[in-house]
Amino acid sequence: MATFALASWATNLTYANLTAPVIDAAVKSIYNWAGCAIGGFTQDAPHIALNTTVAAGFGGPATSSILGMNGTAGDEGNGLAFADAQVAAFINGIASHVDDYDDTHLATVIHPSGVVASALLAVAEARSRTSREEGGGGGGGPVSGPEFLTAFVAGVEAELHLGRSVFPEHYDVGWHITSTTGSIGAAVAVGKLLGLDTARAQHAIGIASTQVVGMQAFFGSMTKSFHVGRATQSGLLAALLAREGYTSSLTALEDRYGWLHVVSTRENASAEFALLGGTWEIEANTFKPYPCGIVMHPAIDGAIQINNETLAQGKAISLDSVKAIDLRVNPEVLVLTGQTDPQTGLAGKFSIYHAAAVGLLYGQATPAQFTDAVVLNSTVVGLRKLVNVTTDAGVAEDAAYVNVTFSDGSTTSKYVEHAIGSLANPLTVDELKTKFMDQVTKQIGKARAEKAYAAFTNIGNMTDVGKVRTLF
């Protein structure tokens, strides 16, 4: 009984069950998510989504923060709550994913934190306020750091074990596995915060599971990040409805016409859920060094290395100086990121041609290399036409061969065995801080970014996580 197994494990999970590496992975996942949600708010997608919601009048009294909004602790008019929990969860979910800069569990290609953390923070903030006033999807008093981390881990483990049980079949047919598992993870996490009993947690899983959001057709458009925002809302709504007695099915996942069978041709959820609490998948979560499809990262590494080496030799890199850029990569690279002629920054995030070109030309791949302007820059356009991609199933997903042939006939080759940011070559704590600071500083300045970093890295020690936004 997979649904029962997942619900009862989550219901019974306590902070004492979490090992030190699990807590460390959870905190990193959360502050990496927060940095992405703040930095990503500069994109059009979260702004359009927010403006649409506001213009339509779809939103109740503000209880929860939109992380990238530029209020300060002095803005006491709204106490830094900018939206109701449902809207805040939606916008933070979109913003945290829109740069494709978040996190990755490579064994399932799930970006696990966005949906779960966006839902939890919105609820924690609403609960923080309900100790002072009415409304807000809360009830139950402030959420402590340990409670928050426990709920977060429950949601992430739900996503990742569920993902493992259907990967790769579920992914290969075209589902965006981050959001299809995400609504269920968010329901488990919020259900944990709400203190649902096992039966209501099962109903919450059911209501979440029947809202399957996300297909790969939308990679490279604003709808990719919409998936994360909408799955966040779906899971949140599911948990709230289940708390009030809304019924779904106690066997939602394993039912002949339920999630596992409808969205996949294979599942081993019973075996996978038996591992819950034994194998902590969150320990295999990694953090992206580049804001784009993760399968391109090893090729970017190689291109950046060649940039650095070429410039160190005193040679220039330009459209004139480069003759060909040859890549040998895992076949998934062309499946997921094969756009040859992107026209927007978002599409550039799914173009191995663009990624290799900017890595070689600029020696970096930050959000600044994935803007509309750079994607349309004539030198970049010219360079990406020089990129030739050969796929080879013998090349691992975190590896790549990059060879640049220059106009003077010289060549430089790099083999990247494990991309930066992969499990075998993870970002260090310093690199994670640099990534956070880069994203947050551009939005709220360096001094407040430092405060935000301090706040989110300390989240496990807070007595009221719902106050985190007031600390920066």
Place this chain on the structure above:
Amino acid sequence: MATFALASWATNLTYANLTAPVIDAAVKSIYNWAGCAIGGFTQDAPHIALNTTVAAGFGGPATSSILGMNGTAGDEGNGLAFADAQVAAFINGIASHVDDYDDTHLATVIHPSGVVASALLAVAEARSRTSREEGGGGGGGPVSGPEFLTAFVAGVEAELHLGRSVFPEHYDVGWHITSTTGSIGAAVAVGKLLGLDTARAQHAIGIASTQVVGMQAFFGSMTKSFHVGRATQSGLLAALLAREGYTSSLTALEDRYGWLHVVSTRENASAEFALLGGTWEIEANTFKPYPCGIVMHPAIDGAIQINNETLAQGKAISLDSVKAIDLRVNPEVLVLTGQTDPQTGLAGKFSIYHAAAVGLLYGQATPAQFTDAVVLNSTVVGLRKLVNVTTDAGVAEDAAYVNVTFSDGSTTSKYVEHAIGSLANPLTVDELKTKFMDQVTKQIGKARAEKAYAAFTNIGNMTDVGKVRTLF
């Protein structure tokens, strides 16, 4: 290019394109939907959904009506607007489907009106108000009857042609086709009201299509009707986002990793969409005489006939007088409605055993026969244990053989060739009015029910459909 074909057809559709039978079918579909939305509001599902939303503070200023709420035109405090358009659409969607009493396009098993009409009315009401005040997801002034009907037909045709292109494969795997096609239909309909150009309509279809709500695992629970409510919101949100420039994909449906391929193993959308405007699927819409799974309707007809005939002979029908109830039916009956021991009214709607028992015992199958109390009634429980079901692929979906063996050894047999309410044996206008009045009277009384009937049957002649709720 299926997405373009659908979007451009809908964008260019005008009221002048609608034939008289199409308009007649649309008006019947709309007033049948309204009756179901008003009557269905007595159920727990819409109440829990509404209370959850309100308690969580998820809802903006009221612009739109919840049809079953018992306000009168005298309640000018809120002008009969009880919720924002998103919440109203959600609750009306749930209420219109929760009794399983709505409408059916049998070739696809889609119940087409709930999602489309719930979305459109909420927007039309918001637009009616924006001529007087700000907000409400509106803009563009009042929606006339012809505009409303044109948008409704566009949405319904989108659902039904899309459904035809993937049926039965899409349904057989377990999707609740009403809501999976419904979000797209709602997006097309609302996009039409908003005046989206073809490209934005394509983006709206994309955003709607990536929100796939509804699996058959939830038949018999509150989540079945949640599917309709949530798909209504999904389509509404998709159209609003697309209007503001949110991007998805211009080829969302036919993309290798888009709707048609991800949720079905077969599609012929290009051929199907070529029929748009030529074959009006709405003319094949039918209206349910019984509030339960439609595949049980022929068996109910037979059971009711036997009840009437038995009572006319002066014989009693009781647990003592009946020995066996034998049914020979289409195999889909057990696939969809095979619950042998339902414990709730909602579950009884998906139990052929319950349906045959109440048809025989009470001589009717109205909402009153599908309450929790009747499902748990000991005579009903006893009788349904006497029901034996044999499936036979040679029996059409709208046909059934019913044989009752009485304790005195006598038998009565009925063959129902075309169930009441089927395309070959449709409800008459008088029967539709009786159905409407029964549902609406119990909620708001007979005098107001008459006014509501007059209002909705006249909807095509209104200059401002957004005022319909003020007429009763």
